[in-house]
């Protein structure tokens with residue numbers, strides 16, 4: 533029997549780590565989720581990854597490679613974490629690829645998690661087959677990524693597409709210490725905070741979406757402000773890069789039914805200078821997008837087979 537080249541994709545997030553075991557068409561054959569010991573240091577996080585991969589291998593057989601996506605600035609070529617937020621203790625400077633390769637004895641690729649999300653959607657989700665596309669991840673924070681000519685565009689330091697932290701989106705204080713970033717309007721935390729500002733009521737972003745579905749005016753206003761910010765980001769990217777397709781992912785995208793309408797109405801009032809229409813859609817891979825994308829990147833990097841189906 534010919535062995536199928538299985539690849540594990542890992543999405544190491546601030547609170548949980550998601551593992552998917554994928555086959556050649558990027559179909560997920562098995563998955564598991566573990567808490568991320570983000571405050572316990574790099575060794576604890578790497579051990580979590582090693583144990584998760586080994587568990588999938590025990591259950592499903594050997595894998596040909598591992599791809600891992602994680603938050604922060606990533607040295608993709610060197611396999612190292614360049615910078616990470618305070619929510620990941622001791623993570624900056626860690627050479628993830630060297631450690632995992634030695635422990636697991638397979639090739640490993642490291643990528644920023646939002647880049648992995650977009651690559652996943654481009655390989656087998658909402659951006660399948662698009663040559664140029666922008667990804668915006670609306671989660672606890674706001675991240676961005678760009679594919680140009682079918683390849684991730686990382687920029688010189690790996691931060692290309694980080695639309696969450698450029699100025700021009702109001703004047704509220706951002707988690708990064710500066711003011712007026714998209715993250716202050718459209719992250720999960722920002723939606724909860726702004727609803728509280730409007731009403732004095734303490735709820736989370738999912739509750740705000742539920743309230744908007746029920747016609748709550750303050751919830752609708754909060755999501756309209758977030759949607760206008762997302763539309764403005766799409767217009768910036770369209771104007772600078774001539775990229776007119778946008779995929780939105782992250783936990784806040786679950787509110788797309790009550791958020792997307794505001795994005796579209798803001799776009800309808802401000803067509804890009806070039807005249808091309810911006811197409812903005814929700815991701816299709818949900819919470820598995822970054823893990824699937826990390827697996828797809830490993831297939832690409834190590835020239836493993838990809839068959840049609842999900843892969844575009």
Ligand SMILES: [Zn+2]
Nearest residue numbers: 697706708713
């Ligand atoms: Zn910021």
